[in-house]
Amino acid sequence: MNRSFRKEKSHEAHRKHIILIVQVLRKTQPEEFDLVILGGGTGSTIAAWTFPGEGKRVAVVDRKYIGGSCPNIACLPSKNIIHCAKVASYFRQTNEFGITCDGFAIDMACVRERKRRMARGLNDMYMENYSNTGAEFILGTGRFIAPRTILSEPFLLRFGTHSCSGILQEVSLRF
Ligand SMILES: Cc1cc2nc3c(=O)[nH]c(=O)nc-3n(C[C@H](O)[C@H](O)[C@H](O)COP(=O)(O)OP(=O)(O)OC[C@H]3O[C@@H](n4cnc5c(N)ncnc54)[C@H](O)[C@@H]3O)c2cc1C
Numbered sequence: 001m002n003r004s005f006r007k008e009k010s011h012e013a014h015r016k017h018i019i020l021i022v023q024v025l026r027k028t029q030p031e032e033f034d035l036v037i038l039g040g041g042t043g044s045t046i047a048a049w050t051f052p053g054e055g056k057r058v059a060v061v062d063r064k065y066i067g068g069s070c071p072n073i074a075c076l077p078s079k080n081i082i083h084c085a086k087v088a089s090y091f092r093q094t095n096e097f098g099i100t101c102d103g104f105a106i107d108m109a110c111v112r113e114r115k116r117r118m119a120r121g122l123n124d125m126y127m128e129n130y131s132n133t134g135a136e137f138i139l140g141t142g143r144f145i146a147p148r149t150i151l152s153e154p155f156l157l158r159f160g161t162h163s164c165s166g167i168l169q170e171v172s173l174r175f
Helices: 011-028 040-053 075-092 108-133 163-175
Strands: 031-033 033-038 058-062 138-140 144-145 147-150 154-160
Touching: 011 058, 011 144, 031 058, 031 163, 033 154, 040 058, 075 108, 108 138
Parallel strands: 031 154, 033 058, 058 138
Antiparallel strands: 144 147, 147 154
């Protein structure tokens, strides 16, 4: 569960982690998954959170963002800032609404912190979903090193069963 993300690990988790590193170094025993998703953005999280419910073992590898672009650098942060601008614009027009306001200032550090707080809250929500569904989240860059085999240091992940490929095809047709 979210192994590389969590800093504190139980003794047992540490032991498993060390065993895994040794296996990676030997490159003999990759971890087996039904599905490994490179990039944990909007396009992949629904699949990541759905397939464990079908009994599939799923891992998501993202090099930078928990939740991908949308909650971190794109849709939601931009709307957060736009909303601040809208509130500021209302303040500028207070006279029009019969409200007296003796000037105001915009504290951009506060605006940015509000946006970051929102992103952190969303990151927590995503991690909770990973935890609740049983999908594993790995923070790291992933790359193919062989067919059906991805290396995201220090993890070596192998994936793909015939049954899972069938389900994926079905889902993409439904979309
Ligand atoms: C400013 C802005 C505002 C937007 N506003 C809206 C909006 O209001 N409504 C809307 O519908 N859309 C909006 N979009 C578009 C929307 O954000 C994207 O369409 C959506 O986030 C794409 O999702 P995705 O899952 O395809 O990719 P992403 O969310 O970008 O996910 C890709 C992920 O892959 C990871 N990755 C890439 N390569 C690797 C690798 N080798 N190993 C590990 N991880 C890797 C990246 O770190 C990233 O997190 C906006 C975009 C921007 C830039």
